[in-house]
Amino acid sequence: MPTADQIKALLSSHAEGDEAQFFAVAMQIAAAEARVGHGKFAEELRALIDKAKNRVAIEAASPIPLAKPRGELADILSVSYPKTNLSDMVLGKPLERRLSRVIREHKAVRHIRSNGLSPRRKLLLVGKPGTGKTLTASALAGELGLPLFVVRLDGLITKFMGETSAKLRLIFDSLKQTRGVYLFDEFDSIGSERGLANDVGEIRRVVNSFLQMVEQDHSDSLIIAATNHIGLLDRALFRRFDDIIEFDLPDEDQIKLLLQTKLSGFKVLKIRWATIAQSALGLSYADIVRAVEDSIKTALIEDREAISHVDLATCIDERKATLVGGGAAT
Numbered sequence: 001m002p003t004a005d006q007i008k009a010l011l012s013s014h015a016e017g018d019e020a021q022f023f024a025v026a027m028q029i030a031a032a033e034a035r036v037g038h039g040k041f042a043e044e045l046r047a048l049i050d051k052a053k054n055r056v057a058i059e060a061a062s063p064i065p066l067a068k069p070r071g072e073l074a075d076i077l078s079v080s081y082p083k084t085n086l087s088d089m090v091l092g093k094p095l096e097r098r099l100s101r102v103i104r105e106h107k108a109v110r111h112i113r114s115n116g117l118s119p120r121r122k123l124l125l126v127g128k129p130g131t132g133k134t135l136t137a138s139a140l141a142g143e144l145g146l147p148l149f150v151v152r153l154d155g156l157i158t159k160f161m162g163e164t165s166a167k168l169r170l171i172f173d174s175l176k177q178t179r180g181v182y183l184f185d186e187f188d189s190i191g192s193e194r195g196l197a198n199d200v201g202e203i204r205r206v207v208n209s210f211l212q213m214v215e216q217d218h219s220d221s222l223i224i225a226a227t228n229h230i231g232l233l234d235r236a237l238f239r240r241f242d243d244i245i246e247f248d249l250p251d252e253d254q255i256k257l258l259l260q261t262k263l264s265g266f267k268v269l270k271i272r273w274a275t276i277a278q279s280a281l282g283l284s285y286a287d288i289v290r291a292v293e294d295s296i297k298t299a300l301i302e303d304r305e306a307i308s309h310v311d312l313a314t315c316i317d318e319r320k321a322t323l324v325g326g327g328a329a330t
């Protein structure tokens with residue numbers, strides 16, 4: 001018979017989701033049974049362990065079933081399977097730490113849940129256009145191997161005026177059924193009255209439904225709301241999020257790293273990185289990526305092998321010229 005310590009070790013490894021330890025203890029029990037002459041019982045145990053190990057191996061190896069929104073959901077949810085990682089992004093240390101924390105909590109979801117806690121799963125991302133909010137949702141999905149579902153709230157509201165709450169319910173049902181990262185982009189379109197001046201009562205109902213559904217949601221999916229206009233959001237929405245994460249325009253070091261990363265596959269000629277990084281201050285990540293792409297195209301059009309300082313500086317200046325009112329150009 002297994003000892004009390006073995007039973008304890010078995011249960012605690014199960015509670016911690018430590019499969020390797022669970023199987024190791026189970027094998028020890030089988031070996032002990034064989035030693036005391038219970039050969040048949042030991043064989044049965046080993047067969048059961050092999051069967052369980054196979055199941056775990058199959059689950060780990062199988063990709064997430066391709067989830068494709070159907071029917072009404074297809075109009076409001078789009079799905080992708082991003083391969084992006086956090087390391088593909090240029091991030092300041094504090095932001096990187098916060099996002100890594102979310103990933104680590106989700107990777108340990110079973111362990112965290114078995115201790116009566118819940119991982120951070122409701123995030124509000126706030127920042128100017130082109131500062132990486134959407135990319136972050138992709139990176140979280142990519143890191144966790146989950147599908148990314150993008151909810152177009154502005155489309156949802158204008159298209160289904162009067163039935164928006166029912167559509168939201170469909171999304172929250174999907175959230176329970178299919179674990180994924182659900183991005184509510186342009187979230188201010190439900191959190192504010194902007195663009196809906198004709199029907200303030202309806203938007204109030206939508207906000208209330210969202211508040212209720214988000215509060216009642218205990219699924220393992222990640223809910224990410226992104227907005228460029230935090231000032232427009234209903235204050236009651238803030239409390240529903242586990243984390244509010246701000247995205248800023250890149251500083252000089254981040255610009256330099258972004259430029260160098262984006263140009264890493266190309267030949268460059270005497271680029272004075274610090275000078276260019278300084279001149280690009282005020283641009284968003286998206287603006288800078290576009291300026292880099294423009295500079296590559298310039299060199300290609302002119303049939304030159306290398307991208308010069310002037311190519312890049314000119315494209316950065318052009319982007320800066322499109323800045324409206326001192327904000328990011330995107």
Ligand SMILES: Nc1ncnc2c1ncn2[C@@H]1O[C@H](COP(=O)(O)OP(=O)(O)OP(=O)(O)O)[C@@H](O)[C@H]1O
Pocket residue numbers: 088089090091127128129130131132133134135136226227228247258285286287289330
């Ligand atoms: N931190 C980053 N590191 C590297 N590239 C970035 C970063 N942030 C943004 N980018 C680049 O800018 C593009 C646009 O970023 P993204 O769509 O995530 O911005 P956003 O904040 O969601 O903008 P919007 O509010 O307009 O939707 C990305 O596809 C990527 O090329």
